[in-house]
Amino acid sequence: MPTLSPQAKEVYTRSYGQETYNKYNDHNGTTHGGHDSAHSTPPAFVHRPDHDVESIFWVLLTLLLRAQPKEVDPVDRVDLTFYKKVSQVLDSHIIGENAACDGREVVLFYTQARFKQALDPKLGCLAGMLSLMARQVMPEYAHLQPPPHPDHLHEAMRRILLEQILKMVESGEAIPLIPGCSREAFHDFEEELEDDQSKLSAFTKRKHTLQDDRSTGIKKAKTSGHSGLNTEKKSQYYE
Structure with missing residues (x-):
């Protein structure tokens, strides 16, 4: 006892x-x-x-x-x-x-x-x-x-x-405990959330990379004397 x-x-x-x-x-x-x-x-x-x-x-x-x-x-x-x-x-x-x-x-x-x-x-x-x-x-x-x-x-x-x-x-x-939530379910949710955040971070990083590449391409075109647009073909639509 x-x-x-x-x-x-x-x-x-x-x-x-x-x-x-x-x-x-x-x-x-x-x-x-x-x-x-x-x-x-x-x-x-x-x-x-x-x-x-x-x-x-x-x-x-x-x-x-x-x-x-x-x-x-x-x-x-x-x-x-x-x-x-x-x-x-x-x-x-x-x-x-x-x-x-x-x-x-x-x-x-x-x-x-x-x-x-x-x-x-x-x-x-x-x-x-x-x-x-x-x-x-x-x-x-x-x-x-x-x-x-x-x-x-x-x-x-x-x-x-x-x-x-x-x-x-x-x-x-x-x-204090989270009512109706088991440890396993909570940690499974955490892992899914981390995975989603990781995917979002990778997507955002790729998006910024593409934007940077586009900006770099435009700058190079302007430096070489090209605007990047075919003005002759464009003017044909207004004749």
């Missing part, structure tokens, strides 16, 4: 009380509220409260990965290679298909640095929060003995979110 900083603990106990805080803390060497008993006979599958929290984690991760901040540094070129790799892992998951082998589990082992690599640079400050959440989602709570509180994972997530919210309030970090 995550411990809280003094400031976060004060806010927590003011809202929920010291008794609630102590209730969920690990005791007698437990981790995540119990001891791992993975080598025992697997219990029959039932939908548990921690499964709901797992779903919230995957939704939150997907939203943060694909969120596009309004402020973009035009100098920084964001490499989307790792982001696309993680997105592919998440997109490949099909609910109810091969439940015994969830390909998304590899994400739960990511370090803070890996989460930061996958996020937009403006959202990199949330990598630590995601890493802590992943550690809490990782265990199979049905294998823990004695069984932890049914809402143990809810409590762990609540503490992590509280800590992160207080950090952002204290630092004044506000990260």
